[in-house]
Amino acid sequence: MRHLKLIPDDTHIPFVKFRQVAVAFSLLVIVASVALFFARGLNFGIDFKGGIMIEIATDGPADLAQLRATMGGLGLGEVQIQEFGQADDVLIRIPSPAEGGEAASQEVVNAVRAALDDVVVEYRRVEVVGPQVSGELVRSGTLAVVLAMALMLIYIWFRFEWQFSLGAIVSLVHDVFATIGILCILQIEFNLQMIAAILTIVGYSMNDTVIVYDRVRENLRKYKKMDLGELVDLSINQTLSRTVITSGTTLLALLSLFVFGGEVLRGFTFAMIFGILIGTYSSIFIAAPVILAVGVSRDWSGNTTGKAAEGKSEAKA
């Protein structure tokens, strides 16, 4: 039986040659994402905006028009009502009452429950996030993403050289911006789970980048005279099969979650699927070219103990 090979054994794709196109494309993506973020904005969920979210199950397909009329009659501001996965499953979003603070939210929940009592079979979910907590969640969420990136930067700096660290952080920022951009376009709800998704993307993209960098470092020791562009290309090609297979298995798992994992997780898994794709792209087309742009000092590996080990393994040019 022949093994499945997504990538032929000995590829020589000149990735570095595409770097201008890739950088231009990525700059465009970043600029567009920033513009979208300010123009259209993220569809913040109640975690970050405060408010009330109620998921109800109805007996048979829900009559959304009727529900809108009922809810409209309560005068609760801009109420959003949407089908959630199934016809008999409805998600209702209500903004935080402008006045009265936390206690007022509870009164709104009570009023809604009283109004909907005859159509609701089950209250599947009731979430109320007050303004105080949502503010804290915004702060801690932002802090988490920034902190994670900073720690990884330090780790890469520690393990490699600052040029690598720079390349890694550029591609991380790229991935985060692109993900936020797509979430702005599709208006997928941005909730606490999304912070988890972004951190996972950051971790995964870093993981991918590190694998390529590891190989670049190894090749730097091995081929002392090779042109840096050629060397980066070689490293990417050598790790290409791994990059594609790991992305493949991860995407398979995520696709399964996206399709079968239920409505609650859908936005979360979508963000991760997109992030894995963009993370894989950026570690090949962004992270590696950055080292090329800033250059690396090539004598640093000369004194390490690694040299002795490398000497033994035969170099195949």
Add this chain to the structure above:
Amino acid sequence: MLHFERWKITLIVLLCVAGLAYSAPNFVPRASLEGVPSWLPNQQINLGLDLRGGSYMLLEVDTRSLVQDRLQSLLNDVRVALGNERVLYTGLGIRNSDVSVRITRPEDIEKARTAIDGIGTTIAGNVFSALPERDIAVRVSAQEIVVSLTEPAIVARTQSAVQQSIEIVRRRIDELGTTEPVIQQQGASRILVQVPGLDDPQRLKELLGRTAKMNFRLVSNAMSGEQAVATRTVPTGTEIIYTADAPRSPVLVERRIMVGGDKLVDAQPAFDQQSGAPVVNFRFDSTGARQFGEVTRNNVGRPFAIVLDDEVISAPVIREPIMGGSGQISGNFTVQAANDLAILLRAGALPAPLNVLEERTVGPGLGADSIRAGEVAAVIGSIAVVVFMIASYGFFGVLAVVALTLNMAMIFAVLSVLQATLTLPGIAGIVLTVGMAVDANVLIYERIREEIASGKGPVPAIETGYNKALSSILDANITTLISAAILFQMGSGPVRGFAVTLGVGIITSVFTAYTVNRLMLSVWIRRRRPKTIYL
């Protein structure tokens, strides 16, 4: 790299067996674990509220009302202190967050100041301050004396109020008969409540949303409540409180509390013997019984108001002195309302109202659906990864799949032993781990392929493959572990569950995909001694 010492083999095999054994309880019904002796693995993973249904609430003790209460009693103390010293004063009242009073005769100021200063006490238990701290600060400006609460006093008061609230919240929740509620302090003035598996989460909120401060006061006989409202006059020492039942009518009650709710020792729901309506029977402690007896003896024929959280529940007329220390509250109760009131009275009053800052309630239906969806996604995702790995690497793929299976078992085992909480994003974390765990195998196998392509024999190729892949594997996993650690630190509830499974999954996957896989391969090579390997 392929040589293992005997003790290492033993250790690796033991760890794998332990992983299988400790994950096993998760695959049988919970009920069948009851007969399992305690020395055998018998713990299942805790399911989070989003999977089994339940309520999460973040409550905050209303410190503002706490301070207001304290100022009110300070005001009373100042009045008594000045009265005892026969000091004349005007304008005694609360302004901003101070109690201020104007002393009429300048020669009284020093006397008044000493008297007021005597009200204060030192705050006990503050080990960090060298000097004992006072709970009030007294300032004199011209003829005005201003008394304010000191910062340490407010902090100490908040702390004790939170402790007391936790105790009372616990008693109230225990009355609901749920298992394993979590009630803990968060930050300076917050209380986190997690109650799994509630049929009616709304009732929990009703129980926690009430302060349940009850007291017994005489209804004023100066005029009726309606008269007071109409003429807008409230005689000194009285106030208007509305009835709890609709139509809400005003009742003019005396400010003086005849018997406080803290004197109650028991309250039980019951039915009135004549009308059959739901009522609450209560009993006082000995002090309360004596006070209650005295009041009822001296005020036969007058209505006696039962006030709960600034609402008059009922104001029955005292027909005869009640000396036994027990009585009955009859309002327009439903059976549930009588039941809840009894619970609230038994559990005691909260020192201050609790505000719900955040609430997340998941019904049992959604929880069950989420578990089912998570299971389906995990199974299908795993099958896809397994097929993909075997198609890509043949026999080596099978080894990777065995390692992956062990990895799953170990994740479940670690989560069970640590009694970590599995949430819906946590399941997503496990599925994601399935996809990412094989990364180590992919790295190694791709490396071995390269080494074979460069002309190495099977054993050296495998050895170099493992050797060279190790640094990449570690680097790659440490970066993801950083993400997981930060998520764990900042996250709460479901998101924290994701961090836990992701983090545990990373650690176990390095062990299974690298170490266990290598052991399996070394055994295979020693048995078969292959001349070439097909990878």
